[in-house]
């Protein structure tokens with residue numbers, strides 16, 4: 010234990026007792042895992058030796074036994090793994106609580122997982138109801154919602170511990186600044202290759218979001234570094250624990266902006282003892298839904314100054330007004346696209362009025378599915394009238410006939426017709442045959458949903474959408490059709506980086522008017538100095554920095570590009586000697602990042618993070634603002650903070666995103682003139 014922390018002999022004793030119980034439990038678990046393994050191997054051996062000699066009943070029983078041994082073995086191995094993790098760091102907090110009416114306080118130790126030995130629950134899972142008091146309450150009156158109802162009382166003690174490799178690094182008794190103290194230590198650490206869990210320092214306002222079990226849709230708007238992604242992942246771990254009979258990891262999907270980000274966050278949920286969850290990008294979704302029928306071109310760089318008309322088309326499709334135009338078109342669709350006539354077969358006839366009535370009765374279904382239902386109805390009708398046992402048509406033949414009554418036959422033609430109806434046919438451009446531009450993919454799918462239907466996800470029961478500001482109202486409309494389940498939607502409209510996206514937070518709230526909405530204004534990632542600096546880039550007076558101090562950001566004026574390259578190299582060399590884990594060299598665009606990478610990789614060991622990358626590594630990363638979003642680095646270097654690179658309002662956002670990726674150090678370099686958004690006082 011470090012000398013400046015309080016020494017609690019009782020805590021050292023308690024830790025020793027827990028360690029010995031964990032040792033015993035681990036021994037038992039390993040023995041049981043070994044038994045299971047032997048049983049499995051023996052049963053398999055028996056099955057293979059006796060194949061053909063034992064009767065099918067016995068074989069079936071043996072197969073069941075094998076399956077059981079396999080499952081129990083996997084469970085035993087999982088228990089061993091958890092116990093080993095607990096041995097490293099069994100708990101991080103203790104609360105003493107006295108229930109109203111009782112004379113005695115009881116101690117509860119809180120850790121990553123619960124640990125029961127014999128009849129005694131020695132460690133409580135951080136997600137247990139009673140553990141909530143650790144995050145929500147200071148010593149004094151306190152209470153929590155137990156499964157059987159609310160329990161009130163008094164919190165008589167609160168302690169925090171940092172136990173690593175089985176040793177207590179520090180222990181702190183609660184005082185008013187206890188949370189701050191432990192939080193400061195956590196935030197001062199260097200970055201890690203993957204995002205980490207934050208269970209020992211979750212803040213009260215974050216805890217309320219994590220433990221919100223009831224919101225169907227929860228929208229979190231939070232400033233850069235406020236912990237949105239961490240909270241969303243902890244919320245999932247919490248829901249998996251609390252709703253374990255209704256929700257498993259395979260029922261949760263996260264829509265994330267790119268594969269590097271997916272890789273970066275992939276450890277948090279397994280670290281919390283749950284199976285990894287399914288990660289998906291919007292482009293994956295599009296591929297699944299479009300199948301073989303229609304292709305699409307990947308999104309072009311929104312910061313590419315060429316392709317003026319492309320940007321104009323994208324902007325037009327990014328608003329809530331555009332979604333309303335689609336809605337109006339879809340509303341009229343049944344009347345315009347289906348023109349029924351009488352259908353006759355032999356002596357049987359279905360009148361067009363009757364067909365129209367059936368068509369209207371199925372209004373909740375997509376047009377083409379309605380036709381299938383009507384084809385069944387017609388066959389049923391003819392069958393009921395078929396007293397003479399005449400030949401009646403097959404459903405397929407009726408459907409073919411009904412389909413010929415459609416004035417538009419496929420979704421692509423329908424999508425084209427939509428722009429014709431708006432008198433804006435030029436807003437639809439196919440880069441090649443049956444290939445859509447990215448901005449058309451989701452509007453096209455939205456129309457397809459009304460015309461042919463989409464494949465709805467039956468497995469996903471909770472959807473997380475990160476970087477919510479990046480998606481347009483039509484994309485949300487499609488998501489709602491595909492995933493009618495509860496959602497956690499998070500992001501920061503202050504970090505919009507697509508100048509072709511004109512939608513706002515208000516639009517999103519309009520789309521989810523029943524959603525619970527929370528705002529987070531405190532940034533935890535960066536030092537006070539970095540956030541104070543970033544504040545000049547964002548018109549957000551509520552942006553608040555955590556009080557962790559570091560160096561002031563450095564602004565380096567360079568004589569010319571050659572001088573700049575030398576300065577960059579100097580900084581990279583000193584980073585390599587510094588012991589820090591990660592440095593992000595963040596250029597404005599992907600093309601500029603690639604150019605820098607090509608030059609510098611001759612002398613330094615670098616990782617280029619481009620839209621094609623899929624993993625995140627420690628060390629020096631060269632990347633663009635677009636790809637750096639959501640990530641963090643110990644140190645950030647912005648090599649082109651000049652007025653020619655960062656001058657528009659969107660550039661201001663970009664610079665804000667780049668600066669707020671830094672945890673401890675930030676350097677900006679420029680040639681000629683500094684960006685007007687940066688003040689040098």
Ligand SMILES: Nc1ncnc2c1ncn2[C@@H]1O[C@H](COP(=O)(O)OP(=O)(O)OP(=O)(O)O)[C@@H](O)[C@H]1O
Pocket residue numbers: 192195196205207210211212215231232233234235236237238239240500501533534638639640641669
């Ligand atoms: N309560 C906390 N205790 C310790 N660390 C925290 C806490 N809250 C947030 N952090 C840390 O702050 C950093 C930022 O968190 P996170 O990436 O979840 O924020 P974000 O709001 O999603 O950021 P951005 O929008 O800028 O990508 C992470 O390193 C995270 O571990």
